[in-house]
Amino acid sequence: xxxxxxxxxxxxxxxxxxxxxWLVKGxxxxxxxxxxxxxxxxxxxxxxxTAKIALGIYKEIEGKVNKFTNKIGYVPQKISIDWTxxxxxxxxxxxxxxxxxxxxxxxxxITGVQHLKNKSLGNLSGGEFQRVLIARAIAxxxxxxxxxxxxxxxxxxxxxxxxxxxxxxxEELNCGILLISHDLxxxxxxxxxxxxxxxxxCCSGTPQVVAKNDEYQELFGDRASTIxxxxxxxxxxxxxxxxxxxxxQ
Amino acid sequence: MLDDFxxxxxxxxxxxxxxxGPTGCFIIWRRLSFFxxxxxxxxxxxxxxxxxxxxxxxxxxxxISSVIAxxxxxxxxxTKLPGDALLGLLAHSSLAAGLVVIGFLSSIRFxxxxxxxxxxxxxxxxxxxxxxxxxxxxxxxxxLIWKPLFASTVNYELAEAEGMKPDKYxxxxxxxxxxxxxxxxxxxGLLLITGMLIMPAAMARNISNNPIQMVKLSILGGxxxxxxxxFSSLEFNSASGPSIITAALILFCLSLIKFxxxxxxxx
Numbered sequence: 001x002x003x004x005x006x007x008x009x010x011x012x013x014x015x016x017x018x019x020x021x022w023l024v025k026g027x028x029x030x031x032x033x034x035x036x037x038x039x040x041x042x043x044x045x046x047x048x049x050t051a052k053i054a055l056g057i058y059k060e061i062e063g064k065v066n067k068f069t070n071k072i073g074y075v076p077q078k079i080s081i082d083w084t085x086x087x088x089x090x091x092x093x094x095x096x097x098x099x100x101x102x103x104x105x106x107x108x109x110i111t112g113v114q115h116l117k118n119k120s121l122g123n124l125s126g127g128e129f130q131r132v133l134i135a136r137a138i139a140x141x142x143x144x145x146x147x148x149x150x151x152x153x154x155x156x157x158x159x160x161x162x163x164x165x166x167x168x169x170x171e172e173l174n175c176g177i178l179l180i181s182h183d184l185x186x187x188x189x190x191x192x193x194x195x196x197x198x199x200x201x202c203c204s205g206t207p208q209v210v211a212k213n214d215e216y217q218e219l220f221g222d223r224a225s226t227i228x229x230x231x232x233x234x235x236x237x238x239x240x241x242x243x244x245x246x247x248x249q
Numbered sequence: 250m251l252d253d254f255x256x257x258x259x260x261x262x263x264x265x266x267x268x269x270g271p272t273g274c275f276i277i278w279r280r281l282s283f284f285x286x287x288x289x290x291x292x293x294x295x296x297x298x299x300x301x302x303x304x305x306x307x308x309x310x311x312x313i314s315s316v317i318a319x320x321x322x323x324x325x326x327x328t329k330l331p332g333d334a335l336l337g338l339l340a341h342s343s344l345a346a347g348l349v350v351i352g353f354l355s356s357i358r359f360x361x362x363x364x365x366x367x368x369x370x371x372x373x374x375x376x377x378x379x380x381x382x383x384x385x386x387x388x389x390x391x392x393l394i395w396k397p398l399f400a401s402t403v404n405y406e407l408a409e410a411e412g413m414k415p416d417k418y419x420x421x422x423x424x425x426x427x428x429x430x431x432x433x434x435x436x437x438g439l440l441l442i443t444g445m446l447i448m449p450a451a452m453a454r455n456i457s458n459n460p461i462q463m464v465k466l467s468i469l470g471g472x473x474x475x476x477x478x479x480f481s482s483l484e485f486n487s488a489s490g491p492s493i494i495t496a497a498l499i500l501f502c503l504s505l506i507k508f509x510x511x512x513x514x515x516x
Contacts, residue, residue, distance in 0.1 A: 052410075055406075055410035056409065056410065057406050057409045070412050072411050072412065074406075076406055076407060076410075079404055082278065082280075084277055084278055084280070085278050085402070085460070086460060086462070087459060091460060091461075095399070095400045095403060096396075096411040097411075146410070
């Protein structure tokens, strides 16, 4: 059954250099329908760069990027909206696509910001804006979502809810997700495949495989490997070594 | 009716206001005001070359402005100078080149004041045709590229990631700006074109909270400026181009008063 899942994105040995310095090099990964692939790594390890390579924002790259969908939703890590632009949440929602009013309402509702629909973007708080960004990316019913630290600035309660939402989206929309997160708890409990970056791919595999990797433990410290044991009981499925999911009945 | 010089002036001004309204909004959003200035300075070179080689003025201005715009894009990628320095460089070198060419044209009678400040009261029927047909074309293109252009104005990377091809539409918009300057140079004059582009839009920004509303108010502001400016020019015998811009300034000041009240309400 897993074999039928369509591949949405494939990076082969991708790299990007700027001012003669490699930001990231030799990244190979694949995102398939209904899968969450997470990039982890310390600051400056090339996570955002890898996402931008995947999205085609960086064009002069090494290696190959193949995208098999053009229904893409993107939640960038940093975004600044110019105050000279008079733009409301509702205008922002249909920025690159024309979602129906119902789709907009549903998306704003599940990220908990429906009351802000007619507010000006410039007047939102950081956390509110982050929720709007996520709502915008999912309102267009994408096949492939790239979330670059999507819950930054969101309150603790909202954070958990949003990660649950991301999981739900991947299941319900059968959408492939490339997630960048510092939140190892979430990464280890909710994702299907982990790629640990540090300028290159340090290690990759299912959360279980990565957690036992020496380089991972060196990068994130001893405590990082214990996270998995706390959260493992939440799994409703197991993984085969190549990262595909086996559901528990 | 079209024989009446004042009616022709009104029709020309109205045509230009309808086109500069939405374009001016994008110029403000994208912070291109100084870029517009550079393009209109280079228009002087376009006009003088047109007179020199005896070709159509609007066409020549359009070509020169487009060339300057493309040169700017190239220079931005190949040099380490900041954008404003490059704009100043291009604006003044093309202005100087234009003035040098005027020197060679001393045998021909040349209305420099009309060129700088526009001569809306000397509009002929060909000018009207150019404004209305060219203007309609510009508006049509702007409407067709609205979505990707707006998306890349809001955020370049978001637009690029979600397949909106921002580079392509930014380039198209640059050419549209050159076209607007070409069709309106005779009417508003090269020193005041940027004013006509940004002042109604700036006024509209103060009193609008969404992009469509700002475009509509910007067009309305431009129309009011043209009508008030032209009638007062007739009444007080003042130059038409500067009168229009002064009317736009008064509208802007009025919008400012309202803006203050609005922001107080929010607090």
